[in-house]
Structure formats: structure tokens, C-alpha cells
Amino acid sequence: MVLMAPLPILTVHGYTAVYCRLLDSDVKKFIFSDIVRTAMIILDLWQYEEGTWPGFVIMIDMDGTSIGHVTKLDVMTVRQLLYFLQECMLIRLKEIHFLNAPSFMEKLMMLLRPFMKKELLDMIKIHEPGSKKIFKYVPLKAFPKEFGGEYKDRITLRDEIICRIESNKEFYKDENLRRVNEALRPGGQKTTVEDLFGIQGSFKKLDID
Template identity: 60%
Template sequence: MMMSGQIQAFPLEKEYGKNPDISREDINKLREWLKTQPHLPEEYITDLDLILIYFCCEKSAEVSKQVLDLHFTLRTLLTTWFKDREVDKKIINALNTILIAPLPAPTVNGYKAIYSRLIDGDPKRYIFGDIIRAFMMVFDLLQYEEGTWPGFVLLIDMDLASMGHLAKIDISLLKQVLFFHQECMLVKLKELHFLNAPYFMDKVMTMLKPFMKKSLMDIIKVHERGSDSLYKYVQKNSFPKESGGNYKDNITLRDEIIRRLENNKQYFTDESRRRVNESLRPSGKKTIEGLFGIEGSFKKLDID
């Protein structure tokens, strides 16, 4: 795979081949329902989008409808991450601060993995909102290229992390991103690993816990510095050179990711059209305040 070049959508024929229990009829039925929802951007939602939704919802049509609505509603309302998706100075700074690298081989259980770590340890350069924005750009482009995965694994290497970084995490943004990931991100998250756990790992977990369902807490695995327990899940040679693996070095990976985003401007232009028109929603307009409350507390979407 050419990491930094222009990419094409994963072919539908191959997607149906990967998932013989998903039929064109299933997707057509979802499409017909979509056409009855005036607020949703039906003409810009692709069949690959619908397959991703149907697959991650365990092929339940009713759950798929709810997740689809919530997914595109939040892409519209969470402008911190999903508006003006271009490689600007903030994205460049984010990608010079933190590595977001898809690993080259599946995990031991056959899942797709993204490895992330600080490559600049200065907390002043750590802007949480921009880093999530960059992560979602990398993730969306990768999924567009590769289609469904049997599972997804996120590897967060805490090497270079400090209490100064923890202090820069905006709690209201953390709530929103965890809500999006748990309720409507189009992926089956199977494992969440923290590598090189620092002395303040308990404070990290205390910060995360109020916004995580038990099902997410249950898949978190914490690995102490120097431990090889991670390699039961991910082969060591899949990691970048600096982390003891045989993959590319961190700076090469960073540069490839930046070029990859820059070379796929059209994808993000097209993706920006997949937004909800709240003025046309039959059940009344949704707002960020209505979803999360003025203080950011969760409220469930009411989706029929």
C-alpha cells in the first residue's frame, strides 16, 4: 500500500465478498429508509458508508438507522473536529506533536490497529482538540480505503507523556469524543491498550472513567514500562523502529501521514457534504446544547 498517495474507496464488490452475510438487498432497504429522512444527506452517503454502518451494528436494520442518524448529526454539530477538514497549521502542529500510525499487519486476533505516541514531549504543543481532529482525518481516510475490519485496536503509547499533558485535556471535549466513539463511530473497537504506563496512570483512568461505559472499560489493557505483555496482542515487528519493531521510523511515518492527508483533499471535500440539515428534521432541531447540556452532560438522541 502506498501510504502517502491518492486513494480510492474500497470496492463494493470486495466488501460484499468479505461479508457474504450482508446483501445488496439489506443495503438497498437502508437506502430506501434514508430517502424518507429529509434532514439526512442521502445523495452524498455512499453504499460503502451504509455497509460500514450495517456491519458495525451487527446487521441490525433498526440499530443501523439510529447509529446513522446520530453519526451524521454529530459530524454536523461537532465542528471542532468535522468542520474545515484540511491540512492547516493546526493539523501540521498536531502531527508534529503526536504520531498517528496505522500498523502494517493485523493484530494477533486479526484486527486493524492504529499506534499513537507523542513525538514531541513539550506540553505547550499538545492541543487536544487539534489532535482528535487529526486522528479523525487519518482514521476516516484509512477506513475509506480499507472498508470494514473484523475489529479495531487502538494503541496509546504513554512514553513522553507528563502531568502537563493531562492538564491540557479539555474535559468537555473528552466527553464529546468518548460519546462519539462509543455511540456512533463506525467501527468495532475490540481492544484499547495503554503502553509504557506512567506513574500517574491512575489519574488518567480517573479522568476517563466517568465517560466510559463498562463495555469500554472492560477492553482496556494497561502495560507497564518495559513489559512485553503487549506482544500477546500485537506482534512486536509491526511497531516502528523506535519502539523495537521492524516497521518504518516515527518521522518517516509522520511525513507519510501528512502527505497522505494533503494528497486526498478531494476526499475531505466530498466528506464535508455528508452533513445534516437540522431545519428539515421532522422531530425538531437538534443542537449541541440539547445533546450534551450546557455543561456538556450527556443526553441521548431521540431517534425514531
């Protein structure tokens, strides 16, 4: 189980921020492709409800992660996700913060770097456990209570997100109906998207949809 919670306060630069972390640290239950699917579902609904933003910040709290989680990251899904972040997002990604970075953080970065452009690498900020530097970007009070902030606790945030998804089933049905019918698309030279995902055209018609 993963938490992906939009925070109630903008960053110091006026960007919208989302806080992510594992709720269950059991490596046996960690399925990266399912986590990415969940993130896409939440992000789609969030954009639908709020519209566009001047900038987007992702904060990933690494507390509770282990090297075992890294070994379960399948390279193809990592590659797909990073392609999406760099080429397909409808909002402008501004910063990525890794909080409570563990001792194996460099091993994780070794896996990610081959699929990242310099522009994305430059957005990444790594914060060691106990570091206060994140609060130069996002006020402490914006974080969940377990992180020391004044926002809601993690379980409440999880339950609220589940409730929002369940109450917007019609939105997801409409989204599925609006997907491109790839059978009608004329053939041609394969693009990077097709090479990555096995289709021509719409990125969102992926296994991480």
C-alpha cells in the same frame, strides 16, 4: 504533533491496529482538541481506503507524556471523544492498550471513568514500561523502529500520513458536502448527542470533525 499510524500487520486476533503517540512532548504545544481532530481526519481516510474491518485496536504509547498533559485535557472534549468511541464509531472497537504507562496513569483513568461504560473499561489494557505483554496481542515486528519493531521510523510514518492526507483533498471536500443540513431537520426533544454537542442529528458535524 501527534503520530497516528496504522500498523502493517493484523493483531493475533485478526484485528486492525493503530499506534498513537506524541511526537513533541512540549506541554505548551499540547492541544487535545486538535489531536482529536487529527485522529478523526486520519481515521476517515483510512476507512475510506480500506473499507470495514472485523475489529479495531488502539494502542497509545504514553512515552513522553507528563502530568502536565493530563491537566490540559478539557473534560468536554474527553466526554465527546468517549461518546464517539462507544456510540458512533462505524467499526467495532475491540481493545485499547496504554503502553509505557506512567506513574500518573490512575489520575488519567479517574478523569476517563465517569464517561465510560463497563464494556469500554473492560477493553482497556495498561502496560507498564518494560512490559512485553503487548506482544501477546500485536507482534513486535509490527511496531515502529523506535519501539523496537521492524516497521518504519516515526518521522517517516508521520510524513507518509501527511502526504496521504494532502493527496486526498477531494475526498475531504466530498465528505464535507455530504454532511447533514441540520437547518432542515424538524425540532424535537433534545437527545444525548445534542446535549453533548449542541446539535440535533449528525455526530460528525462536531467541533472534532
